[in-house]
Amino acid sequence: MKNAWIYSFLIFILISCSSEEAVELGVDNGYTPVQIELEIPQLFKDKLLAPNIPTSNPQTQEGIQLGKKLFFDPILSSDKTISCATCHDPQKAFTDNLQFSKGVNDGIGTRNSMPLFNLAWNFDDRFTWDGKQLSIERQAFEPVTNHVEMNNDWKEVANRLKNHTDYPELFKKAFGDTPIDSNLVVKALAQFERTLISGNSKFDKFLRGETTLTSEEQNGFDVFMDESRGDCFHCHGSNNNPLWTDNKFHNNGLDATFTDLGLGAVTGDANDNGKFKTPSLRNLAFTAPFMHDGRFATIEEVINHYSEGLKNSSTIDPLMKKVNQGGVQLTDLDKADLKAFLLTLTDSDFTNNPAFQLP
């Protein structure tokens, strides 16, 4: 008998819990957002752990639609001239081609904009070049108030959205009656960002057995995988890690002394000085210039850096070889082939995906 009371109490709690959940998902206005799964390429399913989607922000059709609209809308910036897409252009694999992006009032930052794709597979959840943002949601708070980016404040953003002709309805569909605020904006943006998946390059097709590599591309891949030549794979993925990044932080020998401490400024540990997040090598054809400060304009310059331009410092990664000679001195042929291979990671289906274009 006593048990019966406990059980009914439990059931009561469960019911109230689930309705709370439902409010968040929008049941209150008689409308439930449609949860949808990420469209994961088969190769990713076969090779990688399942992507990271926080239970506090499930992917829904309405949330993604809203996030997409917000991503492309300059309404988020103080003078309504800059959207996320200004610096993260879908045609350029969601980065821009400037060394340092221009924000509101031509404000200029100190880091190269980053391409956005396959973000849900960053299992350490550390974002930006120095890893200071600890989730996609949290990252999205930052550009809106950054003075050299959107230079706005969140109260103003919320007011504009509340008084807009379309947004209140869209927020309601995605999140129910929760008042529009920064939390909902970043949730929607993050849902859209998680859908940005790039997995259909020539090399992906090669791995799926749908195409063959030229002998140059094949040799370039061998250089990439060979410990005595390029040895890129210890950090930049492989045929078995189609992310083409380890999402970890390293010092790849760009400088002897650091003007930007990178991860070190975030952790406060001098052993992390000069370490930056390994970028994915997908879509390099669209994402120049390269490195955290956009110092290299071309893939050739990057390869020359690894081959003979390495600079020693106490935190340089032990994987960097023959540092006193500037690197392993690849032959001209290996360099050209390495570039040819890197370009097989170009995914134009991603940059042209209609789901990712300006609404």
Next chain:
Amino acid sequence: MIKKLVYILMLAVTIWSCSSDSDETLQNKKITINFIHEWDGTLVTKDDFNDIKFKNENGDSLSIEKYRYVLSDIKLVDPSGFETPLKDYLFIDLGEEQNLSYSLEELILDRTYTLRFTFGFTDEKNQDGVYLDLNTASFNVSPGLGGGYHYMQFDGKFKTETTTTPTGFNYHVIRAVDNTDPNNLVFQDTSFTVNLADIWLKNTTETINVKVNIAEWFKNPNTWKLDELHQMLMPNFDAQVLMNGNGKSVFSL
């Protein structure tokens, strides 16, 4: 299969007899295995990383920046030879403090056991691309060396009398492969079995502390000279055979 049946029968008999003389009872035990890393008796944690403060047998000074490895086929073996599998494989990362301690519950007899595991993967288990967590951690071996996985990645910097500026080393352990003829790779399975004997498991919670002496990689039986062997060791068949020799004394109780 037959062996297993016989064992279960024996077990049943034992349990039966146990109730009378209560010597060896079958009990659900929570077993915790700790991997305690050390340098010749001095504890090593991630806080000791990045500092050129260790000295190996040859007198080379070195630091640790990455130390991660795979143990597979982890099991308990009792005096009759019966095996209780504990874990298919474990990916241990000292720098990221991943799997330094592993716990599980197992229904086993109160007995003395040997903890047995393979360092790395035997050829049979060293299948290319099949372990998703290891792919995600980029622990793979390139197709040019036959694919599969690293057994260990141990990176750091060293200094010697001749190498006066700190220089990177990559003590990467894999299945030895001779790639002189890329179209005809010659392999040698350099994974090895570790047996840690005489572990009394008699309580409902038991802890097994496995010592991992990193210094052993450089001394026993082969005195390792980092000046000669520090990088590009993956395609170096002979270096892999030396590593296999030295690794066998790394683990102890």
